[in-house]
Amino acid sequence: MDIKTRRKLFDILMAPRSVAIVGATSNPNKVGHIILQNYIDVGYDGAMFPVNINAKQGDRIMGYKAYRSIKSIGKQLDLVVIAVPAEATPSILEECRIAKVKSVVVVSGGYAEIGRKDLQDKLVEITRKSSFILMGPNCLGIMNTRARVDTLFLPTFKIDRPKIGGVSFASQSGAVGSSILDMIDAEGFGLSKFISYGNAIDIDEVDILDYLARDDETTVVIFYMEGAKRGKEFIEAAKEITAKKPVIMIKGGATEAGATAAHSHTASLAGSYQAYEAVFRQFGITQAKTMQDVMDFAKMFETQPFPKGRRIAIITNGGGVGVIATDALYEAGLELASFSKESEKALRKIMPPIVNIKMPMDMAGDADDKRFAAALEVASSDPNVDAIMVIALFQTPGADSRVAASLINYSATRVKPIAVVSPGGSYTQAHRNMMESSGVPVYSSPDQAARAFKALLEYKEYRDSIR
């Protein structure tokens, strides 16, 4: 299959106009039921065909006409999702080959990952002779929030489905995939595509990076990978995509013991992490060391413009957290900005005497929205400031929803990157939600914001280096 055809098929896979679900059933405990239910829940508006070998003439499954086989549908299908036991899958796949379906997702497990390489080889063999592309087996499949496609066999009550956004997320591991997916909504950013690719007998990391590079709806990529099979092509694909958009990588098997675990998990050769790390660094891939870093970096990348340099202004309504934030900047390899003489003069005029205008600028506990807005305006036009960390403590007497609104207004100007640090409980959380739903990245701890700024800066430097 040439690359052009393969790309066309990948586009169809991600936004199919017709879907057959093999294994669909009215029994709510079955995977095929959950997948069909999810399609209904997300409001998929293409043609949908439940397939069940036990279906009789005139049967309906959850309101949809049921079919006994792919063949009996008698229509060209964009996507077939197979959710039947591993043993039964090869014959279904053969049907797909004959019916010339465009793409297949095999969610079923029970192949190489439990020692049944023989069964997996059968799938490989059929796929090689076919005109479809195949994702899986042993995967969760795909989500496309805009096209309202959802092949996950995890019920919506167990996983919060994120709002529509610019972040796409690919994961070799279904467990890492589903947990990070579930965290995205709570972290306040939006999702474009989710891809869980499992044993990767056909579609692999290289295909996925290529697709996400081409996909204009994707502005930021998150990737969990244990090992890349096609090293050289992976590097090419990485180079291509990072020239356009950031890729945040969390690599399983960064330590020797982790690599061993990865091998027994997906039979991946995690390889020397040093080698991967060198590739990531050379080709502008942002490395996240923890699942929390993934979240922290993604929301910064999704919403904020690039900083010019490493000088970060800290504007706070609580002195002690400003001290902790200053430490965090230097730990992350950044610098505390100093206001220009002009800015200091301007601030001295506007601010009451209680405000300490030296960095970290402490606006005191009674700081209201006007004080926040005025400080941001000065920092925004100061040539000595590259980015702004705002510590907005909603426990203080002065802080309320107007402060949140003033930070939203500033972030919308997109003049300089901003990160807000607002640690706290339910009252704070309500204000975080306000800000995050309007595209302001909010963090619980200053070190998180500092590391996210650093990641943004490093990616910006990479982009500059390849211009």
Next chain:
Amino acid sequence: MDIKTRRKLFDILMAPRSVAIVGATSNPNKVGHIILQNYIDVGYDGAMFPVNINAKQGDRIMGYKAYRSIKSIGKQLDLVVIAVPAEATPSILEECRIAKVKSVVVVSGGYAEIGRKDLQDKLVEITRKSSFILMGPNCLGIMNTRARVDTLFLPTFKIDRPKIGGVSFASQSGAVGSSILDMIDAEGFGLSKFISYGNAIDIDEVDILDYLARDDETTVVIFYMEGAKRGKEFIEAAKEITAKKPVIMIKGGATEAGATAAHSHTASLAGSYQAYEAVFRQFGITQAKTMQDVMDFAKMFETQPFPKGRRIAIITNGGGVGVIATDALYEAGLELASFSKESEKALRKIMPPIVNIKMPMDMAGDADDKRFAAALEVASSDPNVDAIMVIALFQTPGADSRVAASLINYSATRVKPIAVVSPGGSYTQAHRNMMESSGVPVYSSPDQAARAFKALLEYKEYRDSIR
């Protein structure tokens, strides 16, 4: 004042049977109003006397008889909380001296921190001549969850008040104090005492450590400090307390720029962090680098027994997160445990073939409570396992509230320390709440659990070293 008297007064300050609030008013925007309201909200059952210079004969403030002065109360007072402007405070303090009150909290700011050292010196002078101890000025004062004391001037709707527990928290900074306090409830652990000591003209770090060491209700201490004034005594107090209970320290001014910021914040001489770090290490104080570490360590210390060593078992229902967790252990300086031959044999008998019983033990996505309980039982009695990290992904088909219950049951045995990693959204959060309210420490990311285990192990090694 001799140390014995001072200790007695500190005990009275923390659990007063009579409190006067100077500056109490019906005006809901005033600090004195919020403090009185908070006393009412938390259900304080001692005698309460609102004092307002404008009170007339027969006036009541929020239902309590109002007094014009300390003197006019005509009773021996355990605690006077002063919430009037800085200029008016010395004369009130003089009244307290004459009335022989036992303890005073000055919440008002406007002293050395804004350059009014002259006013602060007046407070020092009166305090020296008095028989009371004084906390502040420029502080939030104290909370004692069991004694239902709450001098905070931050309304309960802005800060979630934590449940009763064993963690006590002292903070030089009101801002760090209120934000961490507000996070505690969300992090699921319980509070004993909160102490915000501000400018520390009388009560300082040494007094507080001494009190918390003696306080049997306190099992874990969190401390935010920018600098200790009495170095030698601080070391003595640290040595004393860490021989009994863990102290988690977050030190502002760990970098040079941070130290400068700390100096302009509380006029603290943050000193060389290397020097502090050496003291902390030598005397068993646990250092937290971030506000998140503080939370992560505190919940582990509050609930879990000491591990014997650094060999951590990983039991997961999702392979990929097990790989990430393995990496996290080694990054934290811990080791992945290996099951003994006996354990492996036992597990092979109990577990279905899909389960990978080699560490990290992958119980697969359909693992239910029985599988979790069986794995924990084996790990618990295996001499090769010192502690257990359980990755419970509630997105999986098998995990539900019965899994949470089985983890709660295991944690209650207190045989080996356990940490649960459950990243996710609202469904997961509901199960986290279940577990945390029953004393199981739960984390979002494996690295958090790994660092918390490491902190627990290091403190245990310190305790062993001083036996």
